[in-house]
Amino acid sequence: MDSFHTAVIGAGSGGITVAVGLAGLGKKVALIERSHVGGDCTNVGCVPSKTLIHLANHAKDLTPTEILAKVRERRDHLRDEETEWLAKTKNISLIRADAKFLDKDTLELSRSSSKEKLTAKHIVIATGSSPKPLSLPGLAESITLTNESLFDLEALPKHLVIIGAGIIGIEMAFAFRKLGAEVSLIGRASRVLSALEPQASAVIQKRLEALGVKLYLSSQPERFENSTLILKEEKARLEQVEKVLVAVGRSPNLSLDLEKAGLAYSEQGISTNTFGKTNVPNIYAIGDVNLNSAFTHSANAQGRRLVQKIAFPFLPVGKEPIYPSATFSDPEVAQVGPTLEALKKRYKSDLIKTFQYDLKATDRGYTSFLEDGFVLIHAMALTGRVLSATIVAPSAGEMIPLLTHAVNGGASLYKLANLVFPYPTLSEAIKKAASNYVFETLPNLVKDARTYALQRWQNPRH
Amino acid sequence: MDSFHTAVIGAGSGGITVAVGLAGLGKKVALIERSHVGGDCTNVGCVPSKTLIHLANHAKDLTPTEILAKVRERRDHLRDEETEWLAKTKNISLIRADAKFLDKDTLELSRSSSKEKLTAKHIVIATGSSPKPLSLPGLAESITLTNESLFDLEALPKHLVIIGAGIIGIEMAFAFRKLGAEVSLIGRASRVLSALEPQASAVIQKRLEALGVKLYLSSQPERFENSTLILKEEKARLEQVEKVLVAVGRSPNLSLDLEKAGLAYSEQGISTNTFGKTNVPNIYAIGDVNLNSAFTHSANAQGRRLVQKIAFPFLPVGKEPIYPSATFSDPEVAQVGPTLEALKKRYKSDLIKTFQYDLKATDRGYTSFLEDGFVLIHAMALTGRVLSATIVAPSAGEMIPLLTHAVNGGASLYKLANLVFPYPTLSEAIKKAASNYVFETLPNLVKDARTYALQRWQNPRH
Numbered sequence: 001m002d003s004f005h006t007a008v009i010g011a012g013s014g015g016i017t018v019a020v021g022l023a024g025l026g027k028k029v030a031l032i033e034r035s036h037v038g039g040d041c042t043n044v045g046c047v048p049s050k051t052l053i054h055l056a057n058h059a060k061d062l063t064p065t066e067i068l069a070k071v072r073e074r075r076d077h078l079r080d081e082e083t084e085w086l087a088k089t090k091n092i093s094l095i096r097a098d099a100k101f102l103d104k105d106t107l108e109l110s111r112s113s114s115k116e117k118l119t120a121k122h123i124v125i126a127t128g129s130s131p132k133p134l135s136l137p138g139l140a141e142s143i144t145l146t147n148e149s150l151f152d153l154e155a156l157p158k159h160l161v162i163i164g165a166g167i168i169g170i171e172m173a174f175a176f177r178k179l180g181a182e183v184s185l186i187g188r189a190s191r192v193l194s195a196l197e198p199q200a201s202a203v204i205q206k207r208l209e210a211l212g213v214k215l216y217l218s219s220q221p222e223r224f225e226n227s228t229l230i231l232k233e234e235k236a237r238l239e240q241v242e243k244v245l246v247a248v249g250r251s252p253n254l255s256l257d258l259e260k261a262g263l264a265y266s267e268q269g270i271s272t273n274t275f276g277k278t279n280v281p282n283i284y285a286i287g288d289v290n291l292n293s294a295f296t297h298s299a300n301a302q303g304r305r306l307v308q309k310i311a312f313p314f315l316p317v318g319k320e321p322i323y324p325s326a327t328f329s330d331p332e333v334a335q336v337g338p339t340l341e342a343l344k345k346r347y348k349s350d351l352i353k354t355f356q357y358d359l360k361a362t363d364r365g366y367t368s369f370l371e372d373g374f375v376l377i378h379a380m381a382l383t384g385r386v387l388s389a390t391i392v393a394p395s396a397g398e399m400i401p402l403l404t405h406a407v408n409g410g411a412s413l414y415k416l417a418n419l420v421f422p423y424p425t426l427s428e429a430i431k432k433a434a435s436n437y438v439f440e441t442l443p444n445l446v447k448d449a450r451t452y453a454l455q456r457w458q459n460p461r462h
Numbered sequence: 463m464d465s466f467h468t469a470v471i472g473a474g475s476g477g478i479t480v481a482v483g484l485a486g487l488g489k490k491v492a493l494i495e496r497s498h499v500g501g502d503c504t505n506v507g508c509v510p511s512k513t514l515i516h517l518a519n520h521a522k523d524l525t526p527t528e529i530l531a532k533v534r535e536r537r538d539h540l541r542d543e544e545t546e547w548l549a550k551t552k553n554i555s556l557i558r559a560d561a562k563f564l565d566k567d568t569l570e571l572s573r574s575s576s577k578e579k580l581t582a583k584h585i586v587i588a589t590g591s592s593p594k595p596l597s598l599p600g601l602a603e604s605i606t607l608t609n610e611s612l613f614d615l616e617a618l619p620k621h622l623v624i625i626g627a628g629i630i631g632i633e634m635a636f637a638f639r640k641l642g643a644e645v646s647l648i649g650r651a652s653r654v655l656s657a658l659e660p661q662a663s664a665v666i667q668k669r670l671e672a673l674g675v676k677l678y679l680s681s682q683p684e685r686f687e688n689s690t691l692i693l694k695e696e697k698a699r700l701e702q703v704e705k706v707l708v709a710v711g712r713s714p715n716l717s718l719d720l721e722k723a724g725l726a727y728s729e730q731g732i733s734t735n736t737f738g739k740t741n742v743p744n745i746y747a748i749g750d751v752n753l754n755s756a757f758t759h760s761a762n763a764q765g766r767r768l769v770q771k772i773a774f775p776f777l778p779v780g781k782e783p784i785y786p787s788a789t790f791s792d793p794e795v796a797q798v799g800p801t802l803e804a805l806k807k808r809y810k811s812d813l814i815k816t817f818q819y820d821l822k823a824t825d826r827g828y829t830s831f832l833e834d835g836f837v838l839i840h841a842m843a844l845t846g847r848v849l850s851a852t853i854v855a856p857s858a859g860e861m862i863p864l865l866t867h868a869v870n871g872g873a874s875l876y877k878l879a880n881l882v883f884p885y886p887t888l889s890e891a892i893k894k895a896a897s898n899y900v901f902e903t904l905p906n907l908v909k910d911a912r913t914y915a916l917q918r919w920q921n922p923r924h
Binding site: 051 | 475503508509512513516536540757758759760762763783785786787788796825826828829830831855856857859860861862863864866867870872873877880881882883884885886887888889892
């Protein structure tokens with residue numbers, strides 16, 4: 001029976017980070033993957049979806065079929081590169097197998113024909129998540145897609161119905177509509193991207209509608225009949241549907257006989273502390289499989305923190321950062337920290353100062369003929385601490401890092417108001433919002449100080 | 463004779479900032495402008511040039527003539543808005559006149575028909591700069607353009623020669639070539655954008671050449687004969703030239719009888735301390751007219767600092783920040799802090815650690831099919847202090863603010879290595895460069911500490 005310093009289950013963003021990090025420090029690592037190296041991100045997530053979005057925007061000389069083929073070709077190329085690189089990495093044994101726990105130190109590895117065992121001092125669960133299934137009466141499997149099968153499409157569907165108006169649903173609605181498909185988008189909530197700020201939803205809905213995507217909000221599908229999808233309460237009948245993309249959420253991959261290791265978990269995932277530690281001291285869970293965050297970059301960040309914790313257990317690693325999110329719609333939506341609604345549960349309303357600055361009011365917005373988009377910042381009264389921020393802009397993903405740094409304690413609004421931005425850029429809206437905060441705060445100093453002192457006294461943690 | 467708290471000469475970026483700032487604090491301000499409100503930026507600089515660049519990239523359905531007309535229309539609209547807004551601003555007297563000093567407190571204002579005087583407690587010179595003229599034998603004025611006349615062009619020249627390969631020359635080479643003109647670019651230095659890092663020049667030259675711009679580097683024009691421009695040493699003959707854009711640098715606007723106020727200055731500008739103070743205690747100079755920096759955003763920043771200094775003379779305003787620059791080429795080039803060449807004059811070479819990360823090595827670069835572009839960071843050994851940075855990327859101007867914050871002391875490379883960037887973005891290259899710094903520094907800790915201590919001992923200022 002082979003024995004390792006660390007066994008990592010799942011070769012996605014989190015798992016690869018841990019395996020490569022520890023291997024680089026000289027530890028003997030088993031990296032176990034039941035399917036493709038790269039995880040969802042490389043194979044059925046960010047990489048093919050961002051390639052598709054890029055080509056849908058820019059490759060005007062390619063047909064949709066050529067674009068879909070190109071997406072697969074690029075995806076496969078990256079996967080092959082990653083696989084080859086991992087196989088060559090010193091101290092990593094890349095094992096193609098399905099892993100299950102036998103006890104807290106032992107895994108059983110199943111391949112098509114054989115089973116074997118493996119022990120490790122540390123075991124890291126980085127198995128990710130899978131699309132939640134949707135059972136819809138009458139809907140045939142042959143026309144049902146999830147992110148796992150979407151990028152295997154060889155031809156553009158004439159009419160694509162997307163169920164779910166979260167990040168995946170929205171990104172694919174833009175991409176497939178731009179490729180020329182008729183797209184109908186069904187969302188259960190009253191707005192798209194309902195986990196984000198309502199101002200962001202409003203811009204995205206306006207843009208989707210301008211592109212000709214048909215939106216059905218506050219709606220749920222009821223049944224499927226002869227290529228017609230019927231919504232509950234007969235709200236609408238979507239006809240001549242060719243494919244249905246189900247994007248109604250993710251479920252963690254937990255079929256690992258976790259009980260045999262004594263692990264505590266729920267259907268939502270494995271609960272961990274801020275550096276991936278589970279209730280069993282030598283077992284960690286990072287990425288989509290834990291309850292903390294479900295992004296490629298948060299899995300990567302959790303992996304990096306875990307490498308530090310395993311390799312240098314006595315060094316402090318600080319508290320888990322507040323992760324940004326990005327939606328690669330048109331324009332992009334980037335966000336970091338809680339929404340206003342969530343902040344109001346934590347702080348007195350008087351203490352939360354909100355500043356929104358529209359991009360069209362910046363000079364770069366003017367020279368770029370922008371109509372939509374904004375920078376929205378929620379900050380603490382008096383101290384200028386940035387609590388959260390949302391950017392809706394063509395390159396919002398490239399603008400959010402400064403505010404991610406701010407939200408994680410790196411810069412107050414007083415600092416951002418004094419930072420010099422190159423002229424003319426859309427990022428100036430950050431400075432404008434920060435300056436407006438400063439202008440409003442200075443005359444209200446006494447009132448704000450009183451409210452702030454009161455909250456500190458009532459709730460010293462914040 | 464009218465008397466003011468502050469007289470501001472020049473209603474460009476710097477002057478407007480000071481006038482509006484002080485007026486908002488209740489001070490009586492005279493804002494004197496001899497030409498158009500908005501200065502070079504609004505009228506003959508950033509605003510029309512960025513509008514032109516935007517339309518050259520995106521307005522595929524407009525003819526060049528329509529695009530040039532649209533640029534003027536948008537420019538005029540913004541100028542009218544700014545003029546109207548300033549005229550309505552309380553406490554500001556907008557005076558259309560040419561100002562000259564009579565003594566340190568008194569200005570003479572000349573209009574076409576009349577002259578009058580004005581006194582002020584504080585006088586702010588914000589007169590900006592003008593394009594340096596070029597005298598080229600045989601070149602007729604009728605075909606010579608500068609940034610001041612360029613945007614009055616009503617039709618696209620068939621063959622445009624641009625003399626000068628700095629920011630203006632480069633931006634206009636991209637824009638006019640994309641509009642369809644034949645463009646020849648003549649640069650005196652051996653590379654374009656010679657004030658920036660050579661790696662940036664290399665990318666921009668490659669892209670200019672790929673677009674079909676003809677580059678003549680290490681070259682100077684000698685004379686013009688029958689629509690042919692002949693380079694010195696007969697390096698080349700550029701034929702059938704229709705227009706010549708001269709962009710060989712800027713000269714400060716100093717025709718103000720500065721001697722009568724006792725002001726010290728040179729042809730390069732008025733020397734000031736870090737908040738615009740000249741050798742005469744009540745007179746300030748900000749923006750292009752001083753020696754510190756020549757960008758719209760630095761003029762604006764100097765204006766903000768000056769408002770604080772005049773209105774609250776006893777509050778500290780800190781030292782002048784390090785300003786970023788941006789070139790709106792394709793891709794954009796954004797930079798903050800000194801080049802490596804300049805850093806080497808200040809620090810021992812051992813102490814400067816350079817990390818470059820190419821965008822094509824990031825996942826977003828891969829999904830966007832990027833071939834060029836990078837993040838380049840120079841940092842201090844051991845401490846991780848960011849000394850300077852250059853970004854060449856499609857939205858480099860939106861990515862540089864985080865590094866501007868870092869260069870101004872807001873974040874070390876240790877911080878940037880731990881910052882979580884949304885996946886997949888090009889900004890991840892910042893994290894990668896920072897992480898590479900950390901990986902290299904940790905094993906060299908002892909060596910770096912020795913070098914650093916030595917420099918501190920020899921030169922405690924840095």
